[in-house]
Each structure stands twice: as structure tokens, then as C-alpha cells.
Amino acid sequence: MTTAISDALALDSAAQDLLFREARTANAFTDEPVGDEQIQAIYDLVKHAPTAMNQQPLRVVLVRSPEGRERLLQHMNEGNRAKTAAAPLVAILAADNEFHEELPTQFPAVPQAKDFFAERPRREASARFNGALQAAYFILGIRAAGLAAGPMGGYDAAGVDKEFFGDGEHSVLMVVNIGKPGENASYPRGPRLSYDEVVTTV
Template structure:
């Protein structure tokens, strides 16, 4: 049995962490983005399918393209965050299964022959991986601002045209400006959200 993590860790990752709306002008180096992926990739997925693909938007040109696809309330967040990750999924994820799930070398055929199962699997598991990504970022001292207010079809055409990648959600990364925070919203109590059967 593993030991419980200390309260400071729980605070940084969950109870005191906030979704950020404004950003300080501190850069996020490439090495930290690589470290972030190297940590997040270890979260479990079904059949180790690992469909998440990340595009880190930092350049002026790429940022302008991304800004054109987000809802008005998210423009400033995307414009000012040091980095914005497009958390995407690979609809042809099963092509990597011979590498990722080697003890069942024909696993990819299951998904190749069942497109609905493949679509459900890659979306669900990339969403799981996106959650791991946020937790890993917080563990490395980064703040996050996940966003779903954007035109996914436009992001796909701007960044993934001619590929098997599709956008799931966006996540601003950097160091949050506390001045941009709203009062913390409540959460449901155990009895409102859970049953033990």
C-alpha cells in the first residue's frame, strides 16, 4: 500500500489550484513542456492506446490563428497565456497499438473494423489524458486554464488539415495572475454526487 501524499501536494494539485483567467509575463521553456509530457504520458488509458496529441501554441502566427477560433470571452486568455496547448486526439490511434500494446499485436484491427468504437475510445481516453496533463502541469508548478469555448472544426482545419488529429480542448499554460481570479465556485457535496451501492 502506498502512503498518502502530503497536504501541500494535495493543495497544489487540487484544493488550492484554480483555473486561471489572466497570466503573468513569465515564459514557459520548451524543456518544461517536454517534462510535462514525459510525466503526463504515464496516466492509464484503455489498452494503453494513448490517443492524446499535443500542439503547443507559442509563436505569433500560430497564436493569431488560434485566437480566430476561440469564443470572444476566451480571446484575451489565449492571447496572453505564455503557451496554449491544443489537446487533441488521433483518430488513427490504433496504428500505434503494435508499439503500445505489444502483447496483443493485432489489437489495432479491432478498432480499424469498428469506427464507432474507435471514435468513442479515442475521445474518452484523450479526455482522460487531458486530465492527467492538467494535474501533471500543476505538479510541475504551472497554472492551467482549460477552455472548451472554441470552434473545434476551425481549429482542426487551421492546425490539423490532412491529418487524423482532432481538437478535444484547449489549455492555457503559464503562471496565473491572481488579479484575474473570480471567487471560487462551490462543488457538490458527497451526497449530492455520489452513491455507494
């Protein structure tokens, strides 16, 4: 990105690098711990990001205990087990399919919205979409804290749901390893589409 284009943004160049240009998906981490206060600061930042009708379906399970880690590892794909076992902290990000019961009451359309979401397929689709938005914000929050995220989709989703969300009302969205990146933590950056390949004007 040229300096002129970069300067068109409100964030300074260092913040842009921290969140996007220099940030990488990490596959290896140092043994520096990630504290609860760091995760709380991350959530308290990203909870303000937008969703449809201010839906807040994201639920986070922090896997800290050795027992919890073993419960999770049995459901991870083989290629993800070693790095998940070694990460300082692992978070399971899931969508609460009953999110509509906690829609903010200050919105006048909430009664109608609860009726709208009475149909479970519609409610689950909205929970997954908005939960995925919140999960993406959560990853950016991890980067804003000076940490690296290693989001993964390689797991037995039904197994994770049953293991950690036995009520049947939650759906796992991703598993994220969190920590300070270790040596050779990332693969070479893959190509990105250019502005002209993505953006059209009508």
C-alpha cells in the same frame, strides 16, 4: 476536508493543495515564459497515467509563434480571445483518431484490438474518451509543475481541426492557456458536491 481525512492520503497536504484544493483555473497570467523543458517534464510525468489498453491518442500542439497565435485566435470564441492572446503559452490538445496504429506491441491482444478499432466511429469514440483522460492528466501535470492551466472549450472545433490538423485524422479536445497565474486570475471557486451526494455503496 478534515485533517484526519486528508491524512488518509499518501500525498502530503502541500501536494494535495498544489494539485487540487488550492489549484485554480487561471484566466490571467504573468509574463513569465513557460519553457519547452517544463512542458517536456509535464508530459514525461503524465504519460504514465492509465488509459484503456494503454491507448495514447493525445497529441499536443504548442502555439508559440505570433503567427500561430493569430491562426488560433481567429477560431476562438470572442470571450476567450484576449486571455488566449496574452497567455505565455497556449497548447492545443487533440485526439489522434489513428492511434490504433501505435498500440504497444507488448500486449498480446493488439492484433485483435486493431481489428476491433477498424470501424472509424468506434475508433473515434475511443480516441476522444482516452484523449480526454490524457488531457485531464496533462492539466494535473501543469499544476504539478507549479503552473496554472486555463482549459477552454469555447472555439470553432472544425476551424481549429482544419487550421492545425489538416489531415482530417485529429480532433481537438480543448485549448489550454498555461503560465504563472497573474493578479485576480481566477473566479471565486464554485460549489462542489459532497461525498454523500456522489458516493453510494451496494
